[in-house]
Amino acid sequence: MSSNNLDQLYRQVIMDHYKNPRNKGSIEDGALTIDMNNPTCGDRIHLTLQVEDGVVQNAKFDGEGCSISMSSASMMTQAIKGKKIDEALQLSHIFSDMMLGKEYDDSIDLGDIEALNGVAKFPARIKCATLAWKAMEKGVSEEQQQN
Amino acid sequence: MLSKEIRSYFPILNQEINGHPLVYLDSGATSQKPVQVIEAIKKYYEFENSNVHRGVHTLGNRATESYEGAREKVRKFMNAKSTQEIIFTRGTTTSLNTVAQSYGRANVKEGDEIVITHMEHHSNIIPWQQLAKETGATLKYIDLEADGTLSLEKVRATITDKTKIVSIVYVSNVLGTMNPIKEITQIAHEHGAIMVVDGAQAAPHLKLDVQNLDCDFLAFSGHKMCGPTGIGVLYGKQHLLEKMEPIEFGGEMIDFVGLYESTWKELPWKFEGGTPIIAGAIGLAAAIDFLEEIGLDEIEKHEHELAAIAMEKMSTVNGLTIYGPVDPSKRAGIVTFNLDDVHPHDVATVLDMNGIAVRAGHHCAQPLMKWLQCTATARASFYLYNTEEDIDRLVAGLRTAKEYFSDVF
Numbered sequence: 011m012s013s014n015n016l017d018q019l020y021r022q023v024i025m026d027h028y029k030n031p032r033n034k035g036s037i038e039d040g041a042l043t044i045d046m047n048n049p050t051c052g053d054r055i056h057l058t059l060q061v062e063d064g065v066v067q068n069a070k071f072d073g074e075g076c077s078i079s080m081s082s083a084s085m086m087t088q089a090i091k092g093k094k095i096d097e098a099l100q101l102s103h104i105f106s107d108m109m110l111g112k113e114y115d116d117s118i119d120l121g122d123i124e125a126l127n128g129v130a131k132f133p134a135r136i137k138c139a140t141l142a143w144k145a146m147e148k149g150v151s152e153e154q155q156q157n
Numbered sequence: 158m159l160s161k162e163i164r165s166y167f168p169i170l171n172q173e174i175n176g177h178p179l180v181y182l183d184s185g186a187t188s189q190k191p192v193q194v195i196e197a198i199k200k201y202y203e204f205e206n207s208n209v210h211r212g213v214h215t216l217g218n219r220a221t222e223s224y225e226g227a228r229e230k231v232r233k234f235m236n237a238k239s240t241q242e243i244i245f246t247r248g249t250t251t252s253l254n255t256v257a258q259s260y261g262r263a264n265v266k267e268g269d270e271i272v273i274t275h276m277e278h279h280s281n282i283i284p285w286q287q288l289a290k291e292t293g294a295t296l297k298y299i300d301l302e303a304d305g306t307l308s309l310e311k312v313r314a315t316i317t318d319k320t321k322i323v324s325i326v327y328v329s330n331v332l333g334t335m336n337p338i339k340e341i342t343q344i345a346h347e348h349g350a351i352m353v354v355d356g357a358q359a360a361p362h363l364k365l366d367v368q369n370l371d372c373d374f375l376a377f378s379g380h381k382m383c384g385p386t387g388i389g390v391l392y393g394k395q396h397l398l399e400k401m402e403p404i405e406f407g408g409e410m411i412d413f414v415g416l417y418e419s420t421w422k423e424l425p426w427k428f429e430g431g432t433p434i435i436a437g438a439i440g441l442a443a444a445i446d447f448l449e450e451i452g453l454d455e456i457e458k459h460e461h462e463l464a465a466i467a468m469e470k471m472s473t474v475n476g477l478t479i480y481g482p483v484d485p486s487k488r489a490g491i492v493t494f495n496l497d498d499v500h501p502h503d504v505a506t507v508l509d510m511n512g513i514a515v516r517a518g519h520h521c522a523q524p525l526m527k528w529l530q531c532t533a534t535a536r537a538s539f540y541l542y543n544t545e546e547d548i549d550r551l552v553a554g555l556r557t558a559k560e561y562f563s564d565v566f
Contacts, residue, residue, distance in 0.1 A: 051518040076502035134506070
């Protein structure tokens, strides 16, 4: 059994986010709402963001999916709360590089997100991990266009 | 059970995946190819390659003979009356779309009904959704029984005199259910409707007989039955096909072309616009030879046995739910399942790390997932090269997955 390889994917901190998701739910009023799904597997995310003065004041998610997609959503909301839009997008680019197995900017503390770097070795699962980030990018860029 | 020697014809099976001998349990998505098929395609490209139905040179004749020979092979394989009823397409999806766009647009109007079921693949839902939207017809679904089978009472209750088209899957790609197509065809005909059959999961696994079924159209794909990708078949009754207009226009399908008007070739070529899928048809013919030498009845029996063994052994894994008919004789070699709350993607990744390939997701059947009240499932699908040892490996893999996730949770 190749449990060592599996351990690279399913790190403890990922399982913790899956079991105890942070920021689960939905922001009711005046929030940006983004729904996105992964048509090849049925994973689904409903993301709500509250952006004021260019800063993500609050972020919540709801959805259905595997441990990787849901833990990634939980980590993403945790990471972008309190960040400026530019900083959130920068994190997203770093995350994308990480998923593609490229060298990524490690001058920024990624916190829990770092645990997802094992996903790069499982090409079939990269889309699971990036779903929530794509939803965030979509919402934030719509917000930028409006302002 | 079939002899394990069959495996030696499939070069791809003889390899390790993630450090373990490959166990391929995803034939429902696409089957593996025997050397006989690979060699036939190679031989075509090395000795016969040329365009068909044109030119007078020798290679052109060879290619035409092989291509049309493949059509005769398909005719015999499904017991059609004539090769004029056998149209080569890109696959089941193209075949079903051809019926919807050609027969459907000409014969369905506002107020008419199209009847399908809750267990259809997307390729047997969306062409009818589109047709219903275009024409103002109503799309109706036959509800399933709790075990994922169809009851003829509900079929009778859904099909009415307004029904113009009934289109139903022969063997469900998720539940493995084998549907009573002959009986449903009779009910459709009593109401003056035509019967379309999605045979994608049937053609690889059981003996087709379109004359016995009496269905009006039947579609299947080559790649699920040991043939190459990119080739499929649309069978249609000759009197219906004759009245239908082509949906693709261009070379190969024409009789006479004027500046403003053209006429079509006779059947089946009027439906085969452009250079046809010559190597694909030849590969499909080789696949039919291969399957018939083993025997479709033997293959069907082998799969029933594997399904029965799989259901019995898998049910010993705590927390495992199997969907579809409980009686293995009512299902083909397809076993769809979930393991506790572990997401099927996570199950499939653990199995893959153990060399076992299964499908995880919605299996192109989102309405059926809704009916099953789950967003996704995992599926093991068996074919003639699978063995009881493969099932043992699967069950061991499932236990590993269960252990692994109960540890990390």
